[in-house]
Amino acid sequence: MTDDRIALRELLEKGSDATFLREMIGFAAQRLMELEAEGVCGAAHGERSPERVNQRNGYRERDWQTRVGTVELRIPKLRRGAYFPAFLEPRRTAEKALTAVIQEAYVQGISTRSVDDLVRAMGMDGVSKSQVSRLCAEIDERVRDFLDRPIEGDWPYLWLDATYVKVREAGRVVPVAVTIAVGVNADGRREVLGMAIGASEAEAFWLDFLRALARRGLRGVKLVISDAHEGLKAAVTKVLRATWQRCRVHFMRTATVHAGKTQRRLVSAWIGTAFAEADAPAAHAQWRRVADQIRPKVPKLAALMDAAEEDVLAYMHFPTAHRAKLHSTNPIERLNGEVKRRTDVVGIFPNEAAAIRLIGAILLEQSDEWATQRSRYMTLETISPLSDTAAVSLPAVAN
DSSP, X not given: OHHHHHHHHHHHHHSOGGGHHHHHHHHHHHHHHHHHHHHHHTSOTTOOOTTOOOOEEEEEEEEEEETTEEEEEEEEEESSSOOOOGGGSTTXXXXXXXXXXXXXXXXXXXXXXXXXXXXXXXXXXXXXXXXXXXXXXXXXXXXXXXXXXXXXXXXXXXXXXXXXXXXXXXXXEEEEEEEEEEEEOTTSOEEEEEEEEESSOOHHHHHHHHHHHHHTTOOOOOEEEEOOXXXXXXXXXXXXXXXXXXXXXXHHXXXXXXXXXXXXXXXHHHHHXXXXXXXXXXXXXXXXXHHHHHTTTOHHHHHHHHHHHHHHTGGGGSOGGGHHXXXXXXXXXXXXXXHHHHHHHHOEESSHHHXXXXXXXXXXXXXXXXXXOSSOSSXXXXXXXXXXXXXXXXXXXXX
């Protein structure tokens, strides 16, 4: 086990984020074969045991073609009889093996008894509860390495959001907040930067989360996009000293509550005229005109607009090419939607570790997908001038 962990750490040090998913599949598949071989032999490799019924006899190499690339496998050989992994049998595709064994079992954190039933249903010999726990622990280590990796370079834009899942705690089922941070770096590339689980979205929790990101190297943040959570906003001010963008979509939902049902579309369109302006001064001027015009009839809405003006229009002070992606939390909410879709399969997590295993693996998978995309999330020419390290040599970005 120690040698396996050393090998995994060396693999992580040499590899890049883009290879995480393929390496995790290969590592998990290799461990599964080792566990199966142990079961066939009746003892671990090199172990002296009266229950031993067979001996190992080296390995044979085999390439495994998956959707994420070629995985090199070393299939254990036996002195008596033959061993061949079930997930490589004819008509058993790599996708089925990946989905059934890795995602449904080890990543999604379902019970070890269900894992054993699932593996048996695939025509395999099944794995013991302890074997599943060992493999889960190794996947957990891989996820931890991803979530704790150093953050390098400048990250001009940062999206923050939270969702809730249910976890068993001391015999009770309690909701816990899952916070996720997504950033865009000075190369225009998007990555998942971190995730944490806490009892609630209190300011203290957001402070701890942002400080942890800062300790890992987060710097150069110019704009933070989130919903209007006071604890989050206060933590951003204390830790990052960046401009805060209040999600425009969330604000519009709050604003239209103050209008009658028949007037909501009209009010939404009226406020939206400020967003259609070409630059920040014009947007602020139009915002104030709309607020003044509705003040006599809907004073509460006008007061809300007065208080939210700077925060809702903060994105207008950034490059025009970026604004469609900066004005709301939609980019990270799509990721949250995927998290909820996958966590709903589990329902109630047995503990926080199981929640971190699943959600961390989902985030790792998404970050890998972004890393392998050829096109940048934002162009290098428009985002590089926002970098603190590039600001000296590059001209300012024009609106």
